Amino acid sequence: MNLKTRKILDRAFAGSGVFSILLMTAALVVILVPMLIRGWGAIYFTATVEHRHLMLERFDRGNPERVADELNSTRETRAPLYRMITEFEKQLETSDSESRKRYTTPLRELKKAIHDLLGPAPGAIRPMLMRDQYGQMRWGRALVKLRNVLYREEWDYSDPTRGGIKALKPRAAEFTGTPVEPLCAYLENNLTDMMLPRRTLYWQFLTDNSYDSHFFGGIWPEILGTFYLAVGAMLFAIPLGLIAAIYLTEYARETRLIGMLRTCISTLAGVPSIVFGLFGLAFFINTLKVSSSKSVLAGSLTLALMILPTLIRASEEAIRAVPHTYKEAALSLGAGRWHTVMSVILPAALPGILTGIVISMGRAAGETAPIIFTAAVSVGKPLALWQVFSQPTPALSWNIYNLATEHEAVDEIRHVQYGMVLVLVSLVLILNLAAIILRARVSKRLKG
Amino acid sequence: MKPLDMVIADRPDVRSGNNAGRTPDERTHVAVKVFSVFYRANQAVKDVTFNIPAGYVTAIIGPSGCGKSTILRAINRMNDLVPGCYVKGELLFDGQNVYNPDVDVVMLRRRVGMVFQKPNPFPKSIFDNVAYGPRLHSRLNQGELAEIVERSLVDAALWDEVKDRLDDNALSLSGGQQQRLCIARVLAVDPEILLMDEPTSALDPRATLRIENLIAELRGRYTIIIVTHNMQQAARVSDFTAFMYEGALIEFGPTKEIFTKPTHKQTNDYITGRFG
Ligand SMILES: Nc1ncnc2c1ncn2[C@@H]1O[C@H](COP(=O)(O)OP(=O)(O)OP(=O)(O)O)[C@@H](O)[C@H]1O
Numbered sequence: 001m002n003l004k005t006r007k008i009l010d011r012a013f014a015g016s017g018v019f020s021i022l023l024m025t026a027a028l029v030v031i032l033v034p035m036l037i038r039g040w041g042a043i044y045f046t047a048t049v050e051h052r053h054l055m056l057e058r059f060d061r062g063n064p065e066r067v068a069d070e071l072n073s074t075r076e077t078r079a080p081l082y083r084m085i086t087e088f089e090k091q092l093e094t095s096d097s098e099s100r101k102r103y104t105t106p107l108r109e110l111k112k113a114i115h116d117l118l119g120p121a122p123g124a125i126r127p128m129l130m131r132d133q134y135g136q137m138r139w140g141r142a143l144v145k146l147r148n149v150l151y152r153e154e155w156d157y158s159d160p161t162r163g164g165i166k167a168l169k170p171r172a173a174e175f176t177g178t179p180v181e182p183l184c185a186y187l188e189n190n191l192t193d194m195m196l197p198r199r200t201l202y203w204q205f206l207t208d209n210s211y212d213s214h215f216f217g218g219i220w221p222e223i224l225g226t227f228y229l230a231v232g233a234m235l236f237a238i239p240l241g242l243i244a245a246i247y248l249t250e251y252a253r254e255t256r257l258i259g260m261l262r263t264c265i266s267t268l269a270g271v272p273s274i275v276f277g278l279f280g281l282a283f284f285i286n287t288l289k290v291s292s293s294k295s296v297l298a299g300s301l302t303l304a305l306m307i308l309p310t311l312i313r314a315s316e317e318a319i320r321a322v323p324h325t326y327k328e329a330a331l332s333l334g335a336g337r338w339h340t341v342m343s344v345i346l347p348a349a350l351p352g353i354l355t356g357i358v359i360s361m362g363r364a365a366g367e368t369a370p371i372i373f374t375a376a377v378s379v380g381k382p383l384a385l386w387q388v389f390s391q392p393t394p395a396l397s398w399n400i401y402n403l404a405t406e407h408e409a410v411d412e413i414r415h416v417q418y419g420m421v422l423v424l425v426s427l428v429l430i431l432n433l434a435a436i437i438l439r440a441r442v443s444k445r446l447k448g
Numbered sequence: 449m450k451p452l453d454m455v456i457a458d459r460p461d462v463r464s465g466n467n468a469g470r471t472p473d474e475r476t477h478v479a480v481k482v483f484s485v486f487y488r489a490n491q492a493v494k495d496v497t498f499n500i501p502a503g504y505v506t507a508i509i510g511p512s513g514c515g516k517s518t519i520l521r522a523i524n525r526m527n528d529l530v531p532g533c534y535v536k537g538e539l540l541f542d543g544q545n546v547y548n549p550d551v552d553v554v555m556l557r558r559r560v561g562m563v564f565q566k567p568n569p570f571p572k573s574i575f576d577n578v579a580y581g582p583r584l585h586s587r588l589n590q591g592e593l594a595e596i597v598e599r600s601l602v603d604a605a606l607w608d609e610v611k612d613r614l615d616d617n618a619l620s621l622s623g624g625q626q627q628r629l630c631i632a633r634v635l636a637v638d639p640e641i642l643l644m645d646e647p648t649s650a651l652d653p654r655a656t657l658r659i660e661n662l663i664a665e666l667r668g669r670y671t672i673i674i675v676t677h678n679m680q681q682a683a684r685v686s687d688f689t690a691f692m693y694e695g696a697l698i699e700f701g702p703t704k705e706i707f708t709k710p711t712h713k714q715t716n717d718y719i720t721g722r723f724g
């Protein structure tokens with residue numbers, strides 16, 4: 001191979017390397033940035049007066065007089081709306097049955113749409129569900145609901161060769177000639193005054209309990225649950241993993257049995273996490289009965305089992321990477337095997353082991369499948385420490401999935417889901433960052 | 449081979465022992481008797497027999513791969529770490545077979561210190577390096593520990609260079625300083641024998657000279673066995689020399705005789721640089 005081809009090859013290789021790194025970075029940015037922006041929207045958003053109302057009522061937050069003032073002013077701007085409806089209803093009572101028949105359903109739908117937007121009408125009985133007791137908290141959602149008031153969705157199935165075609169029919173047209181006719185225009189023009197949107201930093205999203213299955217409040221129970229599960233898993237996995245790694249590297253003779261054991265550990269690292277979840281249910285809960293049903297304890301044990309192989313491998317590598325000379329030096333000075341491991345080998349392997357630990361912890365925090373059957377519930381209160389032995393907990397990973405798929409009102413609470421994603425991703429990123437810093441600091445101490 | 453006592457009688461300088469502490473005597477400290485070491489099927493040391501006198505410096509020389517390190521590491525049983533390694537014959541330390549099943553290896557290694565070819569300080573502070581052995585073997589308060597550390601560093605001729613930076617990481621020292629630190633670390637355990645496996649091969653001439661001077665100073669207080677590839681070094685520092693070839697001991701005797709009138713042709717060839 002002459003110099004020219006060698007140069008071209010080198011360049012091609014370097015070029016493709018740079019290209020793939022750029023591609024990865026771009027992918028990361030494309031995935032992360034929207035996620036972070038939308039997650040941030042759970043904390044910093046344009047809140048309506050309804051949000052401040054709820055904060056005052058449920059969390060005792062905000063200035064009561066100011067909120068009362070705001071509520072009064074919005075009540076005034078909203079009043080004409082309800083007046084129109086009451087007037088129309090009165091009119092209907094005395095009108096003929098045909099027009100009553102004609103307007104009953106549209107009017108009910110209209111009232112429902114307005115209720116969705118602004119909350120219960122003044123003087124109405126307080127609804128049972130908390131979500132029905134308030135109007136829209138977030139200006140963005142309010143605009144969506146406004147559209148539902150202004151327009152009615154209609155599906156046209158007349159063409160059998162195609163699916164239904166959606167059409168938006170202005171509601172105002174349904175009420176021409178009635179007292180309700182100007183309602184839509186009035187609502188559209190005065191919505192801002194009815195809801196008083198304002199940019200709000202709701203950082204308590206991170207520390208508040210959730211109300212009415214995540215309709216209101218924050219995600220503290222999930223954060224705490226994830227913390228318990230991850231820390232619990234590490235409490236089991238770190239000692240076991242370290243002891244196993246030490247045994248495999250320092251004590252075990254290279255027999256065929258040990259070789260098989262190693263293969264098993266590697267295989268275990270590749271087992272799908274849902275299998276660990278089912279195993280955890282069958283073993284920890286049904287067989288060992290560590291708790292009568294789902295609990296943080298059972299979840300932690302399952303997670304520990306899942307990350308154990310990775311942890312063992314990482315620690316093994318780290319221990320193997322410790323120069324043989326350290327061990328020889330310690331032994332030649334008359335240190336026992338155990339003491340050599342504790343005083344020389346482990347400290348020198350610490351950077352690698354720490355990296356393994358933190359990365360496993362990130363995985364334990366993020367995994368969903370192992371805790372579905374063993375620890376996770378979708379709604380719950382934050383647990384006290386002593387409850388972890390018997391109580392299940394909400395957790396970020398599981399609730400992201402749950403809110404995205406199984407919640408009855410997925411669209412209403414997207415922001416909560418994105419908020420959880422933001423927190424979980426930040427958590428994992430912070431853990432990884434911590435690993436890098438820790439590693440750098442420990443290696444610096446070792447190198448002097 | 450000349451009997452040991454005759455050799456010593458020939459060497460009044462050795463006999464008088466110009467160093468403080470223990471004086472050299474005629475006592476045999478390590479006796480190797482028809483001793484073989486195997487790495488699985490490969491016999492690295494073949495039926496070797498010789499006596500190492502207490503308090504003197506004994507050099508082991510020979511071409512690469514002849515088993516010098518192996519026999520050295522047999523004395524403090526570092527070969528136990530090598531899977532598949534086993535021995536035959538006897539290796540007596542103070543009259544007791546090192547390979548007896550009831551020997552406490554940890555105690556043995558405490559009495560037989562070792563300095564390795566490449567300086568291998570722990571990635572700890574200078575102080576902690578030297579204190580490692582004493583901390584292992586006895587409960588000492590900080591004052592006693594500091595005393596031992598200082599004495600060992602003084603003995604290893606390193607004290608003046610590091611006394612202001614005992615808390616620095618040992619890896620920040622130069623190679624020669626690191627090797628002297630390793631010697632100090634061994635001295636702190638207060639062994640009876642010092643095994644040195646090519647202790648200067650990774651060092652420059654100046655650092656080498658310092659280590660050689662150090663060996664001269666330690667001579668008499670410790671029985672020193674040194675493996676070296678450097679003929680001049682063997683001639684300079686040792687009282688006795690063993691020449692090994694392909695696992696067998698060819699010749700053992702006072703260094704002066706080995707270097708001036710070797711009885712075997714192989715020894716002569718090796719010393720004069722015709723092979724190896
Ligand atoms: N750990 C080991 N496993 C297997 N064989 C070994 C091992 N260490 C040494 N040997 C073999 O034993 C023989 C003697 O090796 P040894 O290290 O004692 O030689 P040496 O004289 O110290 O050589 P050098 O001067 O190069 O250090 C060699 O043939 C070598 O291949």
Ligand SMILES: [Mg+2]
Pocket residue numbers: 516517518645
């Ligand atoms: Mg060697």
